[in-house]
Amino acid sequence: MQLTELGSLPPLNDIPEKMYAQVLRANRYGPPIRAYQMEVVDVPAIADDEVLIGVKAAGLNFNSVWASTGYPMDMIELMHLRKESSDDFMIAGSDCSGIVYKIGRKVTRVKVGDEIVVQAGWYDMEEPFLKNGGDPCFAKSGRAWGYETSWGSFAQFCKVKEVQCLPKPPNISWDEAAVYMLSGATVYRMLFKYPPHVVMPGDVVMIWGGAGGLGSMAIQMVKMAGGIPLAIVNSKDKEAFCKSMGALVINRSDFSHWGALKPGSLMPDTQEIWRNEAKIFFKKVLELTGKRLPRIVLEHPGENTMPTSLYVCDKEGMVVTCAGTTGYLATFDVRYLWLQRKRIQGSHFANNVDCEELNQLVIDGKIKPVLAETVHLSELPQALQKMYDNTHKGNTAIRIGY
Numbered sequence: 001m002q003l004t005e006l007g008s009l010p011p012l013n014d015i016p017e018k019m020y021a022q023v024l025r026a027n028r029y030g031p032p033i034r035a036y037q038m039e040v041v042d043v044p045a046i047a048d049d050e051v052l053i054g055v056k057a058a059g060l061n062f063n064s065v066w067a068s069t070g071y072p073m074d075m076i077e078l079m080h081l082r083k084e085s086s087d088d089f090m091i092a093g094s095d096c097s098g099i100v101y102k103i104g105r106k107v108t109r110v111k112v113g114d115e116i117v118v119q120a121g122w123y124d125m126e127e128p129f130l131k132n133g134g135d136p137c138f139a140k141s142g143r144a145w146g147y148e149t150s151w152g153s154f155a156q157f158c159k160v161k162e163v164q165c166l167p168k169p170p171n172i173s174w175d176e177a178a179v180y181m182l183s184g185a186t187v188y189r190m191l192f193k194y195p196p197h198v199v200m201p202g203d204v205v206m207i208w209g210g211a212g213g214l215g216s217m218a219i220q221m222v223k224m225a226g227g228i229p230l231a232i233v234n235s236k237d238k239e240a241f242c243k244s245m246g247a248l249v250i251n252r253s254d255f256s257h258w259g260a261l262k263p264g265s266l267m268p269d270t271q272e273i274w275r276n277e278a279k280i281f282f283k284k285v286l287e288l289t290g291k292r293l294p295r296i297v298l299e300h301p302g303e304n305t306m307p308t309s310l311y312v313c314d315k316e317g318m319v320v321t322c323a324g325t326t327g328y329l330a331t332f333d334v335r336y337l338w339l340q341r342k343r344i345q346g347s348h349f350a351n352n353v354d355c356e357e358l359n360q361l362v363i364d365g366k367i368k369p370v371l372a373e374t375v376h377l378s379e380l381p382q383a384l385q386k387m388y389d390n391t392h393k394g395n396t397a398i399r400i401g402y
């Protein structure tokens with residue numbers, strides 16, 4: 001078979017030579033609306049430790065926005081420099097549900113026909129560090145699949161390492177199965193894998209971007225652990241969305257102290273200017289939570305919010321961060337860090353055990369994918385543009401193979 005039409009997958013024993021894919025090329029880098037274009041490309045060949053997946057649905061993540069702009073990294077060029085790809089294009093996409101179509105010679109954990117979800121941790125299990133039991137989060141060979149690799153999920157077929165395949169929870173749809181793993185596992189590690197700062201009953205957890213991919217997962221996980229989620233958002237409809245999920249909510253548009261601290265702004269005669277503004281936010285937090293400060297702050301906007309995150313975090317609490325969406329200049333008044341013995345913790349995705357634990361929570365119905373919208377592969381550029389423009393809520397599934 002040459003090519004299958006979108007909206008279906010071919011018989012398992014009839015893999016086509018070509019496939020439809022939303023493709024990125026360096027000469028189109030820019031906003032997603034123009035960077036992503038549908039093309040027909042070869043179905044990828046797989047190595048001995050790889051698996052070919054027929055994609056039922058893909059999920060959108062912010063890294064596909066970064067990939068489209070070529071900033072802060074030109075990912076196609078980076079893969080060339082690392083000698084990990086010679087392709088002059090890439091297919092992004094770090095979340096996927098689908099069916100196993102082909103397995104490499106060394107693959108033992110999955111078989112053709114299995115229904116799976118993909119976790120985005122791509123690593124070479126032959127790496128000595130991993131063979132000796134090292135945490136895959138710190139593997140030298142570790143890559144974010146569909147961002148640092150070429151054959152992600154925005155296509156009819158994608159290729160993954162065996163370790164990335166997890167069973168699809170039977171209780172959810174293909175679209176739902178495509179939208180929780182990357183953001184869910186990232187948040188799961190941030191909230192439960194940095195002891196003693198794991199969410200305990202009664203803990204207030206402040207969540208930036210409560211209506212976003214990470215935020216909507218974080219609200220559920222904090223509630224699951226008996227904590228009190230405090231979501232920060234920028235609009236009335238996102239306020240309603242987070243409240244409907246059971247979070248306390250603050251609209252950040254009502255405050256004005258955002259952005260990096262400036263040199264000199266913490267001198268004895270100037271420090272009150274920023275602090276007086278930040279105190280209004282601080283008091284709003286106390287008012288909503290019954291006078292309790294967040295023991296954990298889930299950070300990812302970075303430059304715009306870091307001074308506030310560290311300021312409102314409770315004594316001996318933790319600000320845990322996985323991104324700098326608004327900029328990388330993370331400033332704060334260091335006195336709050338040392339005098340109040342706070343912790344700043346970096347976190348990057350999750351390991352295979354974290355992903356398996358999250359998957360089990362979804363199978364058990366304790367965590368539910370937050371699917372806000374489903375679109376077809378042809379509409380992917382518009383859907384990602386909404387993410388770029390920060391006008392989306394929850395998660396978007398891209399329906400491809402059904």
Ligand SMILES: NC(=O)c1ccc[n+]([C@@H]2O[C@H](COP(=O)([O-])OP(=O)(O)OC[C@H]3O[C@@H](n4cnc5c(N)ncnc54)[C@H](OP(=O)(O)O)[C@@H]3O)[C@@H](O)[C@H]2O)c1
Nearest residue numbers: 062186209212213214233234300301304322323325348349
């Ligand atoms: N390191 C990792 O492993 C990892 C994994 C997943 C995601 N990430 C990164 O984490 C970031 C968020 O991902 P996501 O999937 O949650 O994206 P998302 O769905 O776009 O959500 C991001 C949220 O950030 C908030 N935001 C935007 N501008 C802001 C500003 N100026 N100040 C405060 N908040 C702002 C928005 O909420 P409001 O505008 O409503 O406030 C938005 O809902 C991205 O940079 C992504 O690449 C990292």
